[in-house]
Amino acid sequence: xxxxxxxxxGAGKGTQAVRLAERYSIPAIxxxxxxxxxxxxxxxxxxxxxEFMNAGALVPDEVTNAMVQDRLGQxxxxxxxxxxxxxxxPDQAVVLDLMLGEQGVSLDTAIELTVDFDAVTxxxxxxxxxxxxxDDTEPVIRKRLEVYSTSTAPLTAFYEGRGLxxxxxxxxxxxxxxxxxxxxxxxx
Ligand code: AMP
Numbered sequence: 001x002x003x004x005x006x007x008x009x010g011a012g013k014g015t016q017a018v019r020l021a022e023r024y025s026i027p028a029i030x031x032x033x034x035x036x037x038x039x040x041x042x043x044x045x046x047x048x049x050x051e052f053m054n055a056g057a058l059v060p061d062e063v064t065n066a067m068v069q070d071r072l073g074q075x076x077x078x079x080x081x082x083x084x085x086x087x088x089x090p091d092q093a094v095v096l097d098l099m100l101g102e103q104g105v106s107l108d109t110a111i112e113l114t115v116d117f118d119a120v121t122x123x124x125x126x127x128x129x130x131x132x133x134x135d136d137t138e139p140v141i142r143k144r145l146e147v148y149s150t151s152t153a154p155l156t157a158f159y160e161g162r163g164l165x166x167x168x169x170x171x172x173x174x175x176x177x178x179x180x181x182x183x184x185x186x187x188x
Contacts (some may be wrong), residue, residue, distance in 0.1 A: 001026055001080045001185070002105060004087065004096075006155055007113030008148045009141070010120035010127070011170045012177060016113065017084035019178045024185075026080040029071055031064060031088075036133075053135055056143030058088055058151060065095045072099055089151040090158050109188065110159035111181055113170030117145060 001024050005013045014030060021028035035053060038046030045067060049059045058064070068086055071077070087093040100106050121141060128136030135144065159165040166184045170177055 001082070001109060002100065002107050003081075003109040003111060003185075004083045004107060004159075005085075005111050005113070006152070006159070007170055008115060008117065008120050008152075009144045010124040011113040011115045012123075012174065013084050013113060015174055016170075016178060016181060017082050020181060020185075021082050023178075023182060024080065024082070026082055027076050028082045028084055029068075029077075029086070030084040031068065031086040032084075034067060034071070035059060054140070056135055056140040056147060058147060061089070061091055061095070064088075065092060065099075068092075068096070069099050072103070087155060088147075090154055093155055093158055107164060109166060109185065110155070110162075110164045111184070112156055112159075112165060112167045113177070113181075114167050115170040119171060121145065 003020075005017050005020075007013050014033075017028040017030060035046070035049045039050050039053065040046070045063070048063050052059045064086065068083075072081070083096075087096050096107070124136055124141045124144075125138065127133070128141075135141075156165065156167075166181075166188065168177070168180045168184050
């Protein structure tokens with residue numbers, strides 16, 4: 001399986017990606033996690049990404065695409081992967097297609113977790129108190145949701161047009177959501 005996981009911030013992508021990766025024995029690749037690790041490690045990539053992340057903005061495409069290209073060149077993705085948080089806009093989606101094309105493979109599924117915006121805002125504010133992520137403050141959460149609406153939401157139509165889209169209700173119990181996704185994938 002070569003899949004991307006879509007949905008607004010706070011939709012539960014991270015949690016579900018880890019579970020699905022285990023279920024299908026493929027690596028879950030979270031661009032947000034890779035960026036955060038680089039910010040913590042104070043690497044060059046981290047320094048390039050930090051200000052954008054703290055503002056709730058997207059890290060520039062050149063930086064993000066280069067990082068993903070490098071990650072997708074590693075041996076553990078040979079039998080598939082689940083991308084969590086990439087692509088975040090149609091330009092990244094086109095680049096992803098090109099990168100996979102160079103490897104002679106293609107994406108087979110785009111899973112979108114659909115959730116209500118008010119519900120995710122609440123969820124993110126709650127996570128702020130639990131995890132202390134520096135981009136989980138109310139103004140930055142609002143900005144991230146806005147970036148989602150303008151830049152990322154068009155990916156729904158993009159992948160629908162390619163016949164790859166699976167929409168799954170992301171609200172409710174985490175185990176139930178996992179089951180919904182698995183059953184959507186298995187009934188493709
Ligand atoms: P996430 O953990 O997926 O919510 O990502 C946290 C932050 O990392 C985002 O708000 C962006 O600043 C940055 N980021 C993650 N993935 C991408 C991406 N595909 N393109 C640009 N920026 C990204």
